Amino acid sequence: MNRRNFLKTAALGVGGILLPAKDSPASVWESFFQKYYREMNDKEKKDVVARLEKEYEEKYKKHIKVKTNAPLPKVLYGYGLDLSRCVGCRRCVYACVTENNQSRNPQIQYITVLQFEQGEKWVSDLEESNKYYNPETVPAPEHFYMPVQCQQCEKPPCVKVCPTQATWKEPDGIVVVDYNWCIGCRYCMAACPYNARKFNWGEPTIPVDEINTETHYLGNRPRIKGAVEKCTFCIQRVRENPGRYPACVEVCPVGARKFGNLLDPESEIRVLIETKRVFRLKEELNTQPKFYYFFSL
Amino acid sequence: MTLLQFIRDLFKEITKGNKAYFIWLGLLSIVMLNALVSYIMQLNNGLIVTHMRDQVSWGFYISNFTFLVGVAAAAVILVIPSYIYHFKPIKEIVLFGEMMAVTAVLMCLMFITADLGKPLVAWHLFITPNFPRSILMWDVIVLNGYLILNTLAVFYVLFSAAHGREYKMVIMWPLVLISIPWAFSIHTVTAFLYNGLSSRPFWNASITAPRFIASAMCSGPALMILVFQVARKVSDIVVNDKAIFKIAELIAYAMGINLFLYASEIFKEFYSQSIHLAPMEYLFFGLKGHTLLVPFTWVAMVCNLTGFVIFMSPKLRNRFLFLNIACVLVFIGVYIEKGMGFVIPGFVPDTLGEIYDYLPSYIELSLSAGIWAFGAFFYTLLLKIAIPIYKGELSFLSHNMRHSLRDLHKPAVH
Numbered sequence: 001m002n003r004r005n006f007l008k009t010a011a012l013g014v015g016g017i018l019l020p021a022k023d024s025p026a027s028v029w030e031s032f033f034q035k036y037y038r039e040m041n042d043k044e045k046k047d048v049v050a051r052l053e054k055e056y057e058e059k060y061k062k063h064i065k066v067k068t069n070a071p072l073p074k075v076l077y078g079y080g081l082d083l084s085r086c087v088g089c090r091r092c093v094y095a096c097v098t099e100n101n102q103s104r105n106p107q108i109q110y111i112t113v114l115q116f117e118q119g120e121k122w123v124s125d126l127e128e129s130n131k132y133y134n135p136e137t138v139p140a141p142e143h144f145y146m147p148v149q150c151q152q153c154e155k156p157p158c159v160k161v162c163p164t165q166a167t168w169k170e171p172d173g174i175v176v177v178d179y180n181w182c183i184g185c186r187y188c189m190a191a192c193p194y195n196a197r198k199f200n201w202g203e204p205t206i207p208v209d210e211i212n213t214e215t216h217y218l219g220n221r222p223r224i225k226g227a228v229e230k231c232t233f234c235i236q237r238v239r240e241n242p243g244r245y246p247a248c249v250e251v252c253p254v255g256a257r258k259f260g261n262l263l264d265p266e267s268e269i270r271v272l273i274e275t276k277r278v279f280r281l282k283e284e285l286n287t288q289p290k291f292y293y294f295f296s297l
Numbered sequence: 298m299t300l301l302q303f304i305r306d307l308f309k310e311i312t313k314g315n316k317a318y319f320i321w322l323g324l325l326s327i328v329m330l331n332a333l334v335s336y337i338m339q340l341n342n343g344l345i346v347t348h349m350r351d352q353v354s355w356g357f358y359i360s361n362f363t364f365l366v367g368v369a370a371a372a373v374i375l376v377i378p379s380y381i382y383h384f385k386p387i388k389e390i391v392l393f394g395e396m397m398a399v400t401a402v403l404m405c406l407m408f409i410t411a412d413l414g415k416p417l418v419a420w421h422l423f424i425t426p427n428f429p430r431s432i433l434m435w436d437v438i439v440l441n442g443y444l445i446l447n448t449l450a451v452f453y454v455l456f457s458a459a460h461g462r463e464y465k466m467v468i469m470w471p472l473v474l475i476s477i478p479w480a481f482s483i484h485t486v487t488a489f490l491y492n493g494l495s496s497r498p499f500w501n502a503s504i505t506a507p508r509f510i511a512s513a514m515c516s517g518p519a520l521m522i523l524v525f526q527v528a529r530k531v532s533d534i535v536v537n538d539k540a541i542f543k544i545a546e547l548i549a550y551a552m553g554i555n556l557f558l559y560a561s562e563i564f565k566e567f568y569s570q571s572i573h574l575a576p577m578e579y580l581f582f583g584l585k586g587h588t589l590l591v592p593f594t595w596v597a598m599v600c601n602l603t604g605f606v607i608f609m610s611p612k613l614r615n616r617f618l619f620l621n622i623a624c625v626l627v628f629i630g631v632y633i634e635k636g637m638g639f640v641i642p643g644f645v646p647d648t649l650g651e652i653y654d655y656l657p658s659y660i661e662l663s664l665s666a667g668i669w670a671f672g673a674f675f676y677t678l679l680l681k682i683a684i685p686i687y688k689g690e691l692s693f694l695s696h697n698m699r700h701s702l703r704d705l706h707k708p709a710v711h
């Protein structure tokens with residue numbers, strides 16, 4: 001590194017500590033001392049949302065709406081995935097990336113679709129799987145697929161280990177992160193048995209014309225460098241009233257993905273659990289996922 | 298006024314020294330400055346400048362942290378014989394062991410800070426601590442507690458010496474009695490940090506904490522033996538050979554236990570051949586053609602075994618050449634085994650079966666080197682002022698008083 005570059009880096013570094021670039025000092029101050037989401041009252045939430053919306057507007061030249069919808073009463077979300085239908089096309093992966101404003105560079109994806117060869121070990125030992133497959137057409141002959149994402153554990157180890165309570169389970173069962181409260185220790189990533197947590201190793205980037213402007217504070221609002229994020233069952237969609245399906249459910253071309261309220265005996269998810277062969281991943285760890293794999297055929 | 302004068306004296310003490318002293322400090326400063334540049338780059342660009350990724354989300358920083366907690370805990374190996382058994386040769390140097398503990402904990406805290414994605418908001422830890430559920434909170438508490446305990450002990454001993462008094466055991470006892478179990482606790486809690494994660498079978502073995510303690514009682518004392526020898530060469534601190542050989546004997550036992558525990562774990566994994574064997578296989582033989590850590594593992598094995606053989610034989614370990622070789626071997630062996638050899642295989646293969654080969658990036662190496670340099674720098678300065686105070690050459694009493702004292706002691710001329 002030559003001297004000029006060094007000085008530039010050094011200056012940026014000091015700047016980076018005191019004032020994140022291009023922001024007005026007041027807003028930096030406010031964001032630094034921003035309270036923990038769960039301890040904010042309604043007015044404080046409103047103020048923070050207003051500040052965030054303004055910041056996003058400056059950054060992306062677009063109005064981005066940040067909702068703070070509370071959980072719906074008497075709702076516990078559950079997810080079903082039909083392994084006999086999944087063809088491994090990964091539309092869900094990309095729909096999720098777009099819907100949830102995930103960073104494109106560096107790349108972040110919540111859903112991993114594992115490809116197995118017919119007859120390979122799976123379920124308890126995932127080592128023979130491949131997640132970087134690239135066939136001409138799907139499904140590749142003699143192969144089957146198993147998508148994995150956050151299982152919204154009923155007893156989430158990620159929440160147990162977080163030293164700052166920056167991540168927690170909401171009453172509707174969704175495990176969320178307050179990105180502003182997370183200190184980036186990544187202990188939760190070590191604890192999660194499903195590789196569901198993703199870290200912003202670098203400054204997240206999204207092309208401005210691809211931004212989803214309908215966001216939730218605990219979900220798909222633009223993220224920050226150095227914090228952990230994860231699937232929230234599209235909290236910004238499912239907490240609408242009437243709720244909408246998560247993006248992955250909506251996009252799946254073969255209808256392999258099901259979603260609903262576990263507390264409602266009439267719901268599709270309950271019928272599936274009660275009538276199909278169902279299993280959950282890594283049951284022996286007793287994390288009690290609310291993500292059910294089943295076989296419809 | 299005396300306090301100011303005393304501080305001035307301390308400062309003078311630090312700024313005087315021979316050429317070697319300044320070259321040493323100068324070199325360390327360069328390494329530290331270089332690390333500062335690396336850290337600034339990391340702050341600007343994020344942890345993407347490291348080679349850690351979602352698959353292996355902790356790397357070299359946490360490896361070094363884990364190792365250094367052991368070094369810090371190892372101060373008990375001096376504290377127990379000196380305060381409990383009043384073994385005189387060690388009692389004379391226990392202070393320097395406690396200073397090493399202080400230095401090591403400071404380095405631990407620096408490594409943790411280096412690893413945080415958002416170090417500026419680390420204060421959130423104290424606003425909404427997830428206590429007692431999160432073991433990381435426990436670790437924060439025990440490490441800082443240990444830092445305070447040892448700082449108090451060091452400060453009190455030096456404070457007494459500066460006033461020309463022996464320290465009082467009434468005050469030392471509580472510190473010592475608390476610090477002994479506390480030293481074990483810091484390493485136990487650090488082991489539990491990994492141990493409690495059911496998602497990582499490599500760490501989720503009940504033998505982890507005992508193994509941590511045993512290996513800490515090897516690496517820390519080995520480092521002390523080396524440092525004390527250097528210190529007594531370059532300063533007028535007295536370290537009795539008896540003390541050094543006693544420490545060496547203790548390392549022999551600790552290494553025996555360490556190897557036994559390690560062997561038990563290796564047996565369990567390789568004999569039962571369950572799917573949890575994968576990380577162990579990755580470590581010793583490589584997994585599906587990924588062999589990045591294999592050479593390191595075997596180097597560590599050879600170092601630990603050779604070191605153990607030397608330490609076992611009183612004839613060999615009481616000769617300084619062999620003793621020093623053995624200390625270096627054990628230090629390297631445990632550094633690899635407890636650092637990269639413990640942290641990384643916990644992540645390989647990851648929870649979805651992927652193998653990501655991790656080796657630290659330049660930034661990680663240079664930043665870590667800087668923290669080690671800081672440790673050396675800090676310990677050097679501590680020694681520089683502690684030795685003259687301890688020996689009564691530098692004291693809090695005013696200069697005038699010292700003169701009159703000296704006059705008092707002068708034999709009367711008749």
Ligand code: SF4
Pocket residue numbers: 149150151152153156157158159175191192193194195196197230287
């Ligand atoms: S799958 Fe992982 S991230 Fe999701 S709730 Fe469970 S432990 Fe947490």
Ligand code: SF4
Pocket residue numbers: 161162163164165166167177181182183184185186187188189228
């Ligand atoms: S990375 Fe963030 S969410 Fe995860 S454990 Fe650390 S502070 Fe909690």
